[in-house]
Amino acid sequence: MTRHSDTPRHIVATPADADAVLRRLARDGWTLREGFALPDPAWDVAGNGLVLHGRITDPETLQLAVLAAARGAGVVAVCDPGSPLGRALADDLGRLGPLHHDDARPTEEDVIAALVPEQRALLERLAAGDTIAAAAAAEFLSLRTANRRIAEARALFGVRTTREAVLAYLRQRRR
Structure with missing residues (x-):
C-alpha cells in the first residue's frame, strides 16, 4: 500500500x-468507509x-469529520466550500494539516510548482536518458x-509509470 506523508483531507x-x-485513494491502497464515525x-x-x-x-456531521481527521483518519467531505459549513470545515481541517479543495485532478502547472528540486533534477536526468541509479548517484541521493522522489512525482502527475511522469514533466517544461 502506498503511504503519503500527509493524510488525505479533501473538501x-x-x-x-x-x-x-x-477512486484515486482506493487505487493508492487506502481503505474507504462511508460516514464519519470511527x-x-x-x-x-x-x-x-x-x-x-x-x-x-449539519454541524454535528462537521464535528464528526473533524474529530475523525484529528484522530488520524483521512476525510473526503462533500460540502459547498462557500457555505458557512464549508468555511468552518475548511478552517478546522486546515488546522490539522494540508487541505485539498475540489481535488478532482490538479493541472500540470500545479504539479510542476509542487515538485521539489530533487524531483525536478531527477526527472531532468531521466529525460536525458539516465537510469534511475545513475540519476540518483549524480544527484548524491540513495x-x-x-525511487521515493520519483514515485511522489508520479503520484503528483497522476500517472502510473515513470516514463509517463517524465513525458508529462517535459510537456509542461516546454510551455
Missing part, C-alpha cells in the same frame, strides 16, 4: 468529485490507512530516496 463540491478522489476505539487511527467520506449537512 469537494459534488458527489461526482468525491467519487473521483475516492469504528476503532483506539484514539490514533493514523496507521490504519482509513479514509472516511460523506456529505456534510537509490531508495530517488
Whole structure:
C-alpha cells in the first residue's frame, strides 16, 4: 500500500468529485468507509490507512469529520466550500494539516510548482536518458530516496509509470 506523508483531507463540491478522489485513494491502497464515525476505539487511527467520506449537512456531521481527521483518519467531505459549513470545515481541517479543495485532478502547472528540486533534477536526468541509479548517484541521493522522489512525482502527475511522469514533466517544461 502506498503511504503519503500527509493524510488525505479533501473538501469537494459534488458527489461526482468525491467519487473521483475516492477512486484515486482506493487505487493508492487506502481503505474507504462511508460516514464519519470511527469504528476503532483506539484514539490514533493514523496507521490504519482509513479514509472516511460523506456529505456534510449539519454541524454535528462537521464535528464528526473533524474529530475523525484529528484522530488520524483521512476525510473526503462533500460540502459547498462557500457555505458557512464549508468555511468552518475548511478552517478546522486546515488546522490539522494540508487541505485539498475540489481535488478532482490538479493541472500540470500545479504539479510542476509542487515538485521539489530533487524531483525536478531527477526527472531532468531521466529525460536525458539516465537510469534511475545513475540519476540518483549524480544527484548524491540513495537509490531508495530517488525511487521515493520519483514515485511522489508520479503520484503528483497522476500517472502510473515513470516514463509517463517524465513525458508529462517535459510537456509542461516546454510551455
